[in-house]
Amino acid sequence: MDFVSIILFWVLLLAAILSRGPFIFYLLFGSMAFGSFAVIPPELTQGLSFTPPPIIALVIVFMYGGGTNGLARMLSIALRPSQCLFLTLFWIVAIWTTLFMPRMFAGMVTIIPMRLEEATNGEPLYPTPQNISQIMYLSISVLTVFACALAFRASAIRQHVLGALCIGAVMVIVTGMLDLAGLGPYLDMFRTATYVYLTDVEIANVKRVVGLMPEASAFGSLAVGFLTAIYFLRRAIARPWLRLIGAPCLIVLLTIFALLSTSSTAYGGLAVFGAVAGAEWLWRLLTAAKGSRAREGLVLEFWALILAVGAVYLLALFNAAVFDPFLELVNTIVFQKASSDSFEERSMWTVVSLKALFDTWGLGVGMGGTRASNGLVAVFSNTGLIGGFLYYGFMIQTFLRRAAPGDDEGAVILTAVRFYMPPVLIMGILAGTSADFGIMNACIYALAAATAMTVPVKSGAATNPSRRRSAGTQRLV
Known part of the structure; x- marks a missing residue:
């Protein structure tokens, strides 16, 4: 069965290469949840495990570096x-x-x-x-930074990347759900890397969710990384249904699965994320112009937080014992961590x-x-x-x-990047x-890098890796 999953990956990668379209970016972000999947049998690489993201990223480098003047750019x-x-x-x-x-x-x-x-x-x-x-x-x-900085200069490609980010989050959630449901053995066909696996570990009688990562801390950090990126970058998404419905649902689910990882690193990242998200909310309230996308959802986010805090308060008031398992878990993985x-x-x-x-x-x-x-x-x-x-x-x-x-x-994206960096830096x-x-x-x-101080370009312009077409035929990369 291991070879079936490996062959499936290479078929998908070949399809992405032949399509010469944005599918390669969806495949890249979607593969990030497969941190235990070696796409080349380790016995052929002297025990080294090559997971999907570096392989796909290398293909992107060749695609854009091999285009017209790609290496020069x-x-x-x-x-x-x-x-x-x-x-x-x-x-x-x-x-x-x-x-x-x-x-x-x-x-x-x-x-x-x-x-x-x-x-x-x-x-x-x-x-x-x-x-x-x-x-x-x-x-x-x-x-990858160099190649993607070239690719992301086109606004259309940036929108595809934001969509691909959401696909990656979906894969994190799905693999987490399968592991939580006790279907971990069915994921073993994707655990081909030569890592030490910690997939059946419990803390305070709570099973640690690992998805398709080698251990819970890797899964939790990945969930917080996607959570942070989607939360701050969602206002740059052009498609209203994805920005207003899809992204908020993913944010809630990613938060839940980051908590279910029971990783102290993920919990630290969530704490920093919460503080930064609060600062970002105040920044939008005080500085964003009325009617701008930055102010979108301010009131809804405020009342959502108030209702959540109120619900927790009422639950604690009438049935405080319901929080005992969670408090025991936090005490074990955070406050007793040092011992x-x-x-x-x-x-x-x-x-x-x-x-x-x-x-x-x-x-x-x-x-x-x-x-x-x-x-x-x-x-x-x-x-x-x-x-x-x-x-x-x-x-x-x-x-x-x-x-x-x-x-x-560009301003929305760069503001989002600034808020994205602190939680990820702290987790590192x-x-x-x-x-x-x-x-x-x-x-x-x-x-x-692609967004900063660059003149916006039309899709299919200088960033296309296959510009051997006539000027009259433009197509998304």
């Missing part, structure tokens, strides 16, 4: 200071540290290996296959990785050189001080981007193990 995006120069320099530094640091400091620095086969307090640094796999994943993420063996082990990973950064005089140990449990430490310990400052410099640049005058859609700091920022964030970075 991508190179312009990569080298332009106002676009992605910081990210390009970060990528160069990451490659340099990965090639040389594990050899320069071999046996001299203690690290936590990326591929953990048994518990350890640290091992000597040496070059490993994980150096190659991690720099490959990072390279795909960086190239758990998992917390102590992950804290040790971070301490060892941070010490490795200092032991290499701030040069880093290379991608895949050490495992941390803190995204900030992972970036700096893997790529060094220079790489870390370049990457977070690019994040700050993304946060500060502005739309061209008169580009209302709470549990990030690698310096690779992933395909989801790559698409968000590309969306911001």
